[in-house]
Amino acid sequence: MSLAILKSRALAGMDAPEVTVEVHLANGLPSFTIVGLAETEVKEAKDRVRAAIQNARFEFPARRITVNLAPADLPKESGRFDLPIALGILAASKQINTDHLDKYEFAGELSLSGELRPIRGALAMSFAIAKSNTASSRQGFILPYDNADEAAFVRNLTILPAKTLLDVCAHLNGLPETPVLAPHVSGTDNVYPRYPDFDEVKGQQKAKRALEVAAAGNHSVLMSGPPGTGKTMLASRFPGILPPMTEDEAIESAAISSVTGKFQASQWKTRPFRSPHHTASAIALIGGGGSPRPGEVSLAHRGVLFLDELPEFDRHVLEVLREPLESGHIVISRAARQADFPARFQLIAAMNPCPCGYLGHPSGKCHCTPDAVARYQRKISGPLLDRIDIQIQVNALKQEELSRQPPGDSSATIAKRVCDAWRIQLERQGKANNLLNTKEIDEFCRLDEAGENLLKEAMNRFMWSARAYHRILKIGRTIADLAQTVNIKQEHIAEAIQYRRTLRET
Template structure:
């Protein structure tokens, strides 16, 4: 038989569509051709495969080798097709049996010596293989040893890791009864959190309380204050307050990181914390490229995206955050295809109130004119600001009171309250308060008569939009959940209003 067909997977956004690797040996002058919309990395596979086969002790048949990666209209990238191409050549040349190949899918990049190197997207590929089984029976997956722990996070998936091309060939050489590769059980575990502790922060009780509310309801936060007030210190400790990740959240977060090539088993069930520099481009923030890859908003999925020095970001870059803040996903469109990535992140931003940073400070250092301060604040657009639930001024600590402040409350204690409030929300509505739609807000967050009057008066006085009105209600509902209250009262509304003083009104 001069034709062999093996199965692998490509990556298209969060999807991992199936790819048939068809290898045909024909008479004629020796040649090696790869078709099926391959990119440069895939076209270069012929040189890697040829050297890997020779250094593994195989003789490449002096025939015309044609490799077709089907479907032909799906772009193929990276070196993950090296292993199935090499096995296809050996099977088509009858150097290894081809009967058992249909029970497996293959992925792996080959070194020139025949060793298997890790690939991107192993978790996403394994999940897709397990979900789209033929006839209810899932195939097993043969892939590099370095990707085994990652792929084994998919429950019940059959993972067979290998170190070299020869190990894979030996697995098929003597039939299923003498198979050499052992099924991998996985070794990822939940490690204790190593986030900095909230107890390190002296004072700033109002900011700590606001971050506790934000963690309980997954609300976005903007911290405004002079240099050294503790904004970055508070933000870096925020992930330690968040509730534990569910199995589904952990898989989604790990799959995005796998596609980006940044996942390690040590990150399993750890809330991501992403802090891009203010010189980052729009593509770096939301993702993109010729073959789109996830950006920072997706890498922070089910975690925290911290933007320090918010006005220093390019305004056009900041505007791309508006859609994912509302929808929880991002769609990247190109001429021939588009890719969807999840982006359910929690935004924590920090900024100075003016170019020098000292506006309103007791030292009187600020020499910025009102116009200069206003221009600086206007770098954050009104529509983006309207989407940030909590906007809080963080005052600098007086020098004489820093040493007198007692240690703050530990992250573990705050996280316990956050977890209880989060559980209340899931039991009541199946999702955090921040994700409530307007009809859900009317059902679950309706305040009492006094609270309703107070909120309407604040809306008229502060000129809030309908979006701001609903966001204050959701924050008030979270405050009520933290207090264990069954209904939203006027006190909860009053606290929520204090967390929503717009930047341009301070």
């Protein structure tokens, strides 16, 4: 037959819509045309495919070749369509068996020698295949060998990795008696993530307690203190006290890394920890580009986004955090397409209290004027500061105090308390306290009279917003869960109020 039809996948944000690759051979002057809103790297497939077919010792047909990538209004990018295009040409020219083409989906970039090179988004593509209505009729997903580990994390889909175009052709020609490609199984199930340990940080018990509360309730944190007080050390150890990732969370996180082409199988079920430099742009933070790709807030999905030297970030850059902090996702709109990326991260930020950094330091080295301190702290807008649940001071320790500090709890000890509190939340409301909506706050965060009076006094004194009121209730609920008490007590609210003392009120 002169027409061959194969299935592949495109990438549109986190989605991987199905693409039908139609290859038609016709009489006429030899030509090779690719249609279907193909971008430059897809059109360049003509030269890669021709050389790969010839170097695999097949005949490249000297006919009029038309390749259609349907649907026509879906943009196609990257070299992932090289493999299905090459197979379509070989099938249409009757050089390979066509009986089983409809049982597989194909993706892979070809080198000129016919080797298969890795592609972006293999995990997102395999996840989309497994969820599709046609998954039951597919025998597997054929893709480059270097993408096999990440794609195999999708359990209910057979992954068939290949190293060359010739391997795929041999597999198709040998079905069903002598299959060449063996199903690939992920080999990282027993790999446990390793994080730096909290017991390496001496002192700073108040900061450790605040981070424990943040981990237990999925709250964001801002740490303010002089240089060298351990803010970065504390932040880098924070992922180690978070609850272990579930299978669904791990797949979500890995799929985002796969879309960027930076997935590593060794990082499976490891909470992401992203720490962009303060010179990062708004697009680097939230994502973007002509073909939208995820930014730092999405790469930190189900993990931690650490922003060191927070006031040094451009104010416009910081303002883009307001939406994902509230909604847990980011929508990137372009003229030709729109992409929705998940961004359910925990924000951990650190900053110096003044331009020189030594305000409140025991050495007394700070000579910043009150106006300079106020201007420096106002680089962080009120609306953004209002969205950060926990705001604490990390004080400098004198040498004699540092040497006398007893060893603190290890990450494993803290993580056990966090997991116990997390389990209470899931049994009570099915999600973290930070994600409670207004009705759920009224139901699960009720206060006794003493706690209500204390919170009312704090609201009047510090002129807090309604958002701050709800966030204090949620922090109080988390503190009560850590104490494993059903009701929120006055001491829980008192501790929560201490965590909401903003920079401009101290």
